Amino acid sequence: MPRANTREKEAYRKLSIKASPPRSVLRNAVVAFLVGGAICLVGQIVLSWISSTGIGRVQALSRTQTIMVFLGAFFTGLGLYDKLGGVAGMGAAIPITGFANSIVSPAMEFKREGFVLGVSARMFQVAGPVIVYSFIASLLVSSAALILAR
Amino acid sequence: MKFSRQGNSTVVFPVMPVVRSSACVVGPREGKGPLREGFDLIHEDTLAGRTSWEKAESLMLRQSLDIALAKAGLDETQIDFLLAGDLLNQIISANFMAREFDVPFIGLYGACSTMAEGLIIASMLVAGGFARNAALAVSSHHDTAERQYRYPTEFAYMRTPTSQWTVTAACSTVIGVTGDGPWIEGVTAGRVQDNGVTDANDMGSAMAPAFADTVWRHLQDMSRKPEDYDLILSGDLGKIGSLLARELLRKKGVDIEDRHRDAGLLIYEDRPEIGAGGSGCACSAAVFSAMVVPSMRRGELKRVLFVATGALHSPITCQQGESIPSIAHAVSLVWRSEEVKP
Numbered sequence: 022m023p024r025a026n027t028r029e030k031e032a033y034r035k036l037s038i039k040a041s042p043p044r045s046v047l048r049n050a051v052v053a054f055l056v057g058g059a060i061c062l063v064g065q066i067v068l069s070w071i072s073s074t075g076i077g078r079v080q081a082l083s084r085t086q087t088i089m090v091f092l093g094a095f096f097t098g099l100g101l102y103d104k105l106g107g108v109a110g111m112g113a114a115i116p117i118t119g120f121a122n123s124i125v126s127p128a129m130e131f132k133r134e135g136f137v138l139g140v141s142a143r144m145f146q147v148a149g150p151v152i153v154y155s156f157i158a159s160l161l162v163s164s165a166a167l168i169l170a171r
Numbered sequence: 172m173k174f175s176r177q178g179n180s181t182v183v184f185p186v187m188p189v190v191r192s193s194a195c196v197v198g199p200r201e202g203k204g205p206l207r208e209g210f211d212l213i214h215e216d217t218l219a220g221r222t223s224w225e226k227a228e229s230l231m232l233r234q235s236l237d238i239a240l241a242k243a244g245l246d247e248t249q250i251d252f253l254l255a256g257d258l259l260n261q262i263i264s265a266n267f268m269a270r271e272f273d274v275p276f277i278g279l280y281g282a283c284s285t286m287a288e289g290l291i292i293a294s295m296l297v298a299g300g301f302a303r304n305a306a307l308a309v310s311s312h313h314d315t316a317e318r319q320y321r322y323p324t325e326f327a328y329m330r331t332p333t334s335q336w337t338v339t340a341a342c343s344t345v346i347g348v349t350g351d352g353p354w355i356e357g358v359t360a361g362r363v364q365d366n367g368v369t370d371a372n373d374m375g376s377a378m379a380p381a382f383a384d385t386v387w388r389h390l391q392d393m394s395r396k397p398e399d400y401d402l403i404l405s406g407d408l409g410k411i412g413s414l415l416a417r418e419l420l421r422k423k424g425v426d427i428e429d430r431h432r433d434a435g436l437l438i439y440e441d442r443p444e445i446g447a448g449g450s451g452c453a454c455s456a457a458v459f460s461a462m463v464v465p466s467m468r469r470g471e472l473k474r475v476l477f478v479a480t481g482a483l484h485s486p487i488t489c490q491q492g493e494s495i496p497s498i499a500h501a502v503s504l505v506w507r508s509e510e511v512k513p
Binding site: 023024040097102104107109111122146 | 222223318322323324325326327328329330331332333362363364365366367368373376380384410411414415418444
C-alpha cells in the first residue's frame with residue numbers, strides 16, 4: 022500500500038523520532054535568554070539615558086520603543102537580524118526588535134512585486150496574527166479589569 | 172509489439188541512451204562546497220546580476236543549458252525535446268527559460284525528484300526513437316524556495332535540525348544516441364508514498380519510504396543486490412532520511428549501507444544552518460553533473476543507481492494538515508569500457 026494505515030504511520034513516526042537528533046532545549050533556552058536579555062539591556066540603557074534628560078516616564082518609554090523598533094528594522098535591513106534569530110530563536114523574536122523584524126523582512130522581500138500588492142499587502146504576513154491576537158487578548162483583559170473593578 | 176520492460180515496473184533499454192554532456196551553474200554557497208571543482212560556472216551572488224531571485228534562477232537554468240549544449244557540440248536545431256522543471260509555482264523558472272530556446276518544450280514537476288523524472292522521460296524518448304537528442308534542465312534556488320515554502324529570507328527564526336537547505340543551482344544534461352557516456356541501462360519510475368509525515372521541515376522522513384520502495388522494486392525487477400552498484404545515490408534524504416531509508420530497506424532484507432550516499436550530504440560541508448542536508452531539484456542534479464558523470468567517465472564508478480526523491484507538498488496542503496506524499500525515481504547508469512561500446 023503506497024498510503025500507510027494508522028498503525029504503520031504510528032510505527033513510522035516512532036522510527037522517525039528515533040532517527041532525528043534530539044533538540045538541544047537547554048542550550049537553545051540559555052542562548053535565547055542571553056540574547057533576549059542583552060536586547061532588553063540595550064533597551065534599559067536607552068530608557069535610562071532618555072529618562073536622565075528629565076522628559077517624564079511616558080515620553081521616555083515611547084521614545085525607547087521607537088528607538089528599539091528602529092534598531093530591529095535597521096539590523097534587518099543590514100541582513101544581520103535573521104542571523105541572530107537563527108541562533109537565538111525566541112530570544113530575538115520576542116523583544117520589540119523581533120516585532121520590527123517580522124514587519125520589515127516581508128516588506129523587503131516583496132518589494133519586487135510592487136508597493137501596493139508587494140510591500141504593503143505582504144508587510145503584515147508574519148506580524149498580522151500577532152496584532153490580531155494581541156488585540157483580542159487586550160480586549161479580554163481590559164473587559165475583565167472593567168468587570169472586576171466594579 | 173515487443174516491450175522493453177523487466178519485472179513489474181522497470182524499463183530496460185536494449186539500445187542504451189547516452190549522457191552526452193552535463194553542466195551545472197551554482198550559487199556562492201555551493202561554489203564553496205566540497206564539489207566546487209565539478210561546477211561549470213559559480214555565481215558570486217544569489218541574484219546573479221539580476222533584479223530578482225526568480226530571474227536569477229531562470230538565468231542560471233539558461234546558462235547551464237547553453238554550457239551543456241556547447242559541451243556536447245550541439246546547437247538547438249539538433250535538440251528534439253527540451254524538458255525542464257523547478258520548484259516554483261507554475262514552474263516559472265523552466266517556462267521562462269524555455270522561451271529563450273527554439274525547441275519543443277515539455278515542462279516537468281516532480282519536486283526534488285525532477286532530475287530523475289526528466290532522465291526517465293528523456294531516455295525513453297531517445298531509446299524509443301522519438302528524439303535524436305533530448306535536453307533536460309532543472310533548477311532550484313534557496314531564496315525563491317524560502318519565500319514560497321517558508322518565510323521571508325530576512326525573517327529571524329530558528330531552523331529546526333531536521334530542516335534542509337535548498338540548493339541554489341541549475342543543471343542541464345543532453346541525452347542522445349552516441350556520446351561520451353555514461354549510458355542509461357534502465358529506469359524505474361516511483362510510486363507515490365505517504366507514511367503520514369506532516370512536518371514540512373522534515374522532508375527527509377517524508378521521502379525515505381518512497382526511496383526505499385523504489386530501490387527495493389528496482390533491485391527486485393533487475394534481480395540484483397546493492398553490491399551490484401558502486402553507488403546508490405539518493406537525491407536529498409539528508410541525515411535523518413538516509414538513516415530511515417537504510418532502516419526501511421534493512422527490514423526488507425536489503426542492506427545498502429556500504430553503497431549508499433546522499434546528494435544532500437555531499438554538496439555542503441556539515442554546518443548548523445544547513446540542518447539535515449541540502450535539498451531541491453538541483454541538489455541531486457548538481458551531484459549528478461559534478462560528481463557522478465565525471466567519476467563514471469574516469470572509470471571510478473562502473474554502475475550507479477541515481478535515485479532522486481521529491482516531497483510533493485505545497486504550503487497550502489501543509490497548512491490544511493495534510494501529510495506529505497513523496498516520490499522517488501531510479502535511473503541506473505553504467506560505464507562501459509571502450510571495447511564494448513556499440
